[in-house]
Structure formats: C-alpha cells, structure tokens
Amino acid sequence: MPVPAQRRPTQRRRTGDLHDRQVVTVRAASPEDFDAWFALFTSVAAEGRWLGAEAPLDRAARREAFERDLAAADAASSLAEVEGQLAGVLGLRLRRGVAGLGMLVAEAWRGRGVGSSLMEAALAWAAGEHAHKVFLEVWPHNAAAVALYRKYGFVEEGRLHRHYRRRNGELWDALQMGLVLDRDSPGSPYG
Numbered sequence: 001m002p003v004p005a006q007r008r009p010t011q012r013r014r015t016g017d018l019h020d021r022q023v024v025t026v027r028a029a030s031p032e033d034f035d036a037w038f039a040l041f042t043s044v045a046a047e048g049r050w051l052g053a054e055a056p057l058d059r060a061a062r063r064e065a066f067e068r069d070l071a072a073a074d075a076a077s078s079l080a081e082v083e084g085q086l087a088g089v090l091g092l093r094l095r096r097g098v099a100g101l102g103m104l105v106a107e108a109w110r111g112r113g114v115g116s117s118l119m120e121a122a123l124a125w126a127a128g129e130h131a132h133k134v135f136l137e138v139w140p141h142n143a144a145a146v147a148l149y150r151k152y153g154f155v156e157e158g159r160l161h162r163h164y165r166r167r168n169g170e171l172w173d174a175l176q177m178g179l180v181l182d183r184d185s186p187g188s189p190y191g
C-alpha cells in the first residue's frame with residue numbers, strides 16, 4: 001500500500017543554505033518533473049566518468065522507472081532546486097531494510113553544498129522508514145562522491161574488481177560503501 005506523502009521526510013519540502021548563502025530547496029519529485037530530471041541525468045551521464053548509466057539513455061524506459069518509483073511506497077525521489085532551477089537529484093529504494101542510494105548534481109552546482117542537502121534529506125527519509133542501512137556503489141576515481149559519502153559516515157565495505165563492463169569495452173572496479181543506521185538490533189556494537 002502506498003505510504004501517504006506527508007509521512008515521508010523527503011516528501012516534505014526542506015530549505016537550507018548553500019556555501020554561498022543561496023537557498024536550496026529539497027522536495028519530492030512529481031511526474032511533471034520528468035523532463036528536467038531526464039535532461040539533468042542525461043547531461044551527467046554524458047560526462048562519462050561518474051555514473052553507472054551511460055549516454056544515450058533510453059527515455060521511455062527511464063520515464064517508466066521514474067513513474068514507478070514515484071508510486072512506490074519503498075522508494076523516494078528527491079530534487080534540489082536553486083533559484084527555481086534543478087540542481088541535483090537523489091533516489092532511494094528500500095530492499096529488506098537496506099536503502100540503495102543514487103545521486104547526481106549538475107556540473108555547474110557542484111561543490112556548493114547541494115549534494116549535502118540532498119544527502120541530509122535522504123538520511124532523514126531512510127531513518128523515518130526504519131532502514132537499518134544505506135548502501136551504494138561508486139567508481140573509485142570519483143573523489144568528490146567518496147568524500148561526500150565519508151562526510152556522512154559511510155565506510156568502504158568492499159571493492160568489486162573489474163566488475164562493470166563499460167560501452168567502450170573497459171572493465172571498471174567499483175567501491176561498495178555503507179552507512180549502518182541501526183543502533184539497537186541484537187549484536188549491535190552500540191547496544
């Protein structure tokens with residue numbers, strides 16, 4: 001059964017200040033956001049170095065997945081806007097208590113706190129959904145992303161060697177990073 005929007009922390013609008021004091025708003029995505037979301041996703045995929053997805057993206061398949069996530073009780077799709085412009089997006093999907101995370105920020109807005117604003121909203125959502133952990137994969141060369149995840153307490157849990165085939169034929173390693181949110185379950189070192 002879908003969870004009512006008001007129960008989901010990322011579905012609430014949150015505002016914050018970026019490093020240069022500009023105001024960033026983080027809110028839940030809606031179906032009308034697809035075109036802007038897809039344009040941003042496409043532009044970051046076209047950079048070719050940061051995402052698992054490679055350009056060109058399949059627009060119809062992405063629209064279907066976007067709308068499916070919006071309707072799903074176990075997923076959250078957030079947008080960060082600055083001056084009415086889409087600056088970044090973040091998606092989470094819960095599976096067996098683990099929230100898988102993916103995110104990106106427009107090139108022009110990086111290094112100014114947008115990613116941090118999105119991450120804070122995401123961690124609030126994951127905690128509100130009683131996720132015991134947040135998990136992601138990142139390319140080892142993506143220093144900015146690894147630094148952002150470490151800033152929020154993620155630790156490296158493993159490295160997949162020559163695991164993902166790129167369209168140019170190369171095989172890339174991936175780092176697996178996790179943040180355990182649970183403090184109470186049996187066996188917890190915090191108990």
Ligand SMILES: CC(C)(COP(=O)(O)OP(=O)(O)OC[C@H]1O[C@@H](n2cnc3c(N)ncnc32)[C@H](O)[C@@H]1OP(=O)(O)O)[C@@H](O)C(=O)NCCC(=O)NCCS
Nearest residue numbers: 050103104105110111112113114115116138144145147148
């Ligand atoms: C990774 C990404 C989402 C970070 O977003 P961002 O808005 O630039 O992040 P922030 O400005 O909030 O920075 C967060 C922290 O990351 C670190 N950081 C940011 N940019 C950095 C850089 N270029 N090099 C090293 N560390 C960096 C800093 O520790 C920073 O914390 P601070 O501002 O308190 O010092 C963004 O760079 C991006 O979208 N990159 C392309 C897509 C991508 O890599 N997505 C993730 C795939 S796993």
